[in-house]
Amino acid sequence: MDVVDDQLSTGHKLCVLTMIDTFSRFSPTLAPWFTFRGSKVMEALGEVDSAEDCPSRAQA
Numbered sequence: 786m787d788v789v790d791d792q793l794s795t796g797h798k799l800c801v802l803t804m805i806d807t808f809s810r811f812s813p814t815l816a817p818w819f820t821f822r823g824s825k826v827m828e829a830l831g832e833v834d835s836a837e838d839c840p841s842r843a844q845a
Contacts, residue, residue, distance in 0.1 A: 786805075799817060800820075816829040
């Protein structure tokens, strides 16, 4: 899980939450936002958990 950010030509900052399974190289979600908060990360994790067969814990 990582956050990639960049600035658009309009001056707005764009953040994208990326999640990648390092074993299968499957990306269950790419979540773009203009404002980035912890609650949005939890929301994205909840959506992935309910949609996919996810492991019970994440490993760093």
